[in-house]
Amino acid sequence: MKLCVIPARGGSKRIPRKNIKEFCGQPIIAYSIQAARKTGLFDHIVVSTDDDEIAEIARSYGAETPFRRPAEISDDHTGTNAVVKHAILWFQENGTPVDLVCCIYATAPFVQEDYLQLGHDKLIQSDKSFAFSVTSFPFPIQRALKITQNGGLSAFYPEFRSTRSQDLEDAYHDAGQFYWGSAKAFLQEHELFSNQSLPILLPRHLVQDIDTPEDWIRAEYMYKAIHSSI
Template identity: 65%
Template sequence: MNLAVIPARGGSKRIPHKNIKKFAGKPLIAYSIEAAQQCGLFEHIWVSTDDEQIAEVALRYGAQVPFMRPAELSDDFIGTTPVIRHAIEYCREHFSLPDYCCGIYATAPFLQVEYLQQGFDKLSQTRDKFFAFSCTTFTFPVQRALIQQGSGVTPMYPEFIAKRSQDLAEAYHDAGQFYWGRSEGFLSHKTMFSEDAIPIVLPRYLVQDIDTPEDWQRAELMYQAFIQFKANKVSSSNE
């Protein structure tokens, strides 16, 4: 059995009610629910929330809300893994222990079924890995980062500042979309960003954090461009 868990806390401060705010015409969380439904990989799609409004929207779009998340897992400092672990333990107690669980962020309108499938396939076909998560490359070499110093700047890594971009190792960062894991991996407190995990690399045009109003505006512009790109691609293939 596979379980999808969509964490959706109600206390967003920089973008109030972010998880259910209308994004390109529908609540932001709806995109994550629909991607989980469309991939056909999950027996259960649960939204873990402490907010009645979010629960109502989640149910409207076809997700399940089998519990309201406890207060100790709903403050500003709680991480994603404890929320997923809580859902797995609830599932084990009331149904059965899922073989695999996938944490899907509620703020992932660019989430594509093909990458959810790829993550599951790669993880399930290995025996020595416990996780598979979405990531992408940085647009600029992180080794040549600058930091402010007084009224000027200084290289964060002086030993790399004069090197050519092509001579520096490419760096990756968490894409903030999905986190596949074997239940035993989540429950045994193994680490996601480690040799226990398989990186699923996404193209950069499918990755955008949505944490501030500026992020939101950028994400909507990117989404409109992506939808137009897909429409043009379909049109060209039909000619």
């Protein structure tokens, strides 16, 4: 069985009610549900939440909410893996074995079914534990600066200050959209950022982390720009 898990707890301090806040015309969680449904890959698309309003909205867009997320994995410090493990175990304890799982974040309005499909295909064709979305940094990380205690600037990597940009190794970061993995890998808590994971490379214009009001505004501008040209 292939399971999609969308974590969406009710508490959000920096952007209140973030997971169901309206984003370009619909609750932001709707984009993740819709992308998952368009793939046709999943036997169950589940929103894991501790919040009745989120659950109701999730069901209205075609997701399932077969359980309420326990309070002990609904606080600020709970990691994604604990939420996914809980969902896998719930299905298994209710008589439905799980083979593959894809966790899609609720605040990922740029997630696309083609990349979800690509992640699925690359994972099942490999012997890896995970396949997840990454994108490249727009500027060489070797040229990163820090502000010192006296208000000045210092290089994180002074050894690269004279190296040409084109000679520096490309660097990538987690795009924060989706994470494919075997149920076994999630349950056994395999290391995500390791050689046991495959990168699904996204273009930078399809990636925006949404943690602050400023992020939200930028994401809406990006979404409108992309869809105005389609």
